[in-house]
Amino acid sequence: MLALKWILAVALLTSVCVCTTFAQMAKQSALTVGVRQYTDHPDDSSTPFGKGDLSYLLAYEYHEGSAFWQCGLSYTPHATSTSMVSQVESVVTPQLRLVFEENLLVLGVGVLKHYVRQNDVAHWSDLYWEVEAGLHASLSSTVDARAMAFYTFKKWGDLGDFDTSEVEFGLDLAYRF
Numbered sequence: 001m002l003a004l005k006w007i008l009a010v011a012l013l014t015s016v017c018v019c020t021t022f023a024q025m026a027k028q029s030a031l032t033v034g035v036r037q038y039t040d041h042p043d044d045s046s047t048p049f050g051k052g053d054l055s056y057l058l059a060y061e062y063h064e065g066s067a068f069w070q071c072g073l074s075y076t077p078h079a080t081s082t083s084m085v086s087q088v089e090s091v092v093t094p095q096l097r098l099v100f101e102e103n104l105l106v107l108g109v110g111v112l113k114h115y116v117r118q119n120d121v122a123h124w125s126d127l128y129w130e131v132e133a134g135l136h137a138s139l140s141s142t143v144d145a146r147a148m149a150f151y152t153f154k155k156w157g158d159l160g161d162f163d164t165s166e167v168e169f170g171l172d173l174a175y176r177f
Helices: 002-020 156-161
Strands: 029-037 054-064 067-077 090-102 105-112 115-118 121-124 128-138 143-153 168-176
Touching: 029 067, 029 143, 054 090, 054 168, 090 128, 105 143, 143 156
Parallel strands: none
Antiparallel strands: 029 054, 029 168, 054 067, 067 090, 090 105, 090 115, 105 128, 115 121, 128 143, 143 168
16 A cells, blocks of 8 residues: 555656646657557466556657656556466556657567556566557657557566567557657
């Protein structure tokens, strides 16, 4: 419960900071909603997700040129991890990404950490990294859509052990203001 209060306090502080600088960041900001489908990670018993689990993203983006920072929070209800003994009740994942968009191509890197609630016990996972690649399309002057592929790993040295069966997919819509 203490960790949930901490998350809410950080979210409130972030909201206040964003609102106080809103005028300065006009036309460089976006609010994003998205969905991500997870897959099994048989070599990593600490992952709380199973094949087909979905998470829902809410994020703020700060754009400058062809790059942007994305600070978000995803929520996964009832994850069905095959690597854990029992079903996970929920997972909340704070995340920070640096993403580059050029024409249709999107490339990025991010750092994430899960808050896992299982059997009335909650714990934080270790930090992990992800690389992402995908396609971007402007639907209007203020709405963008992205289809992304994500590959997660714990250490940069593990990136060379790339396994295509562990690639995850997501879609997001961003509203620029």
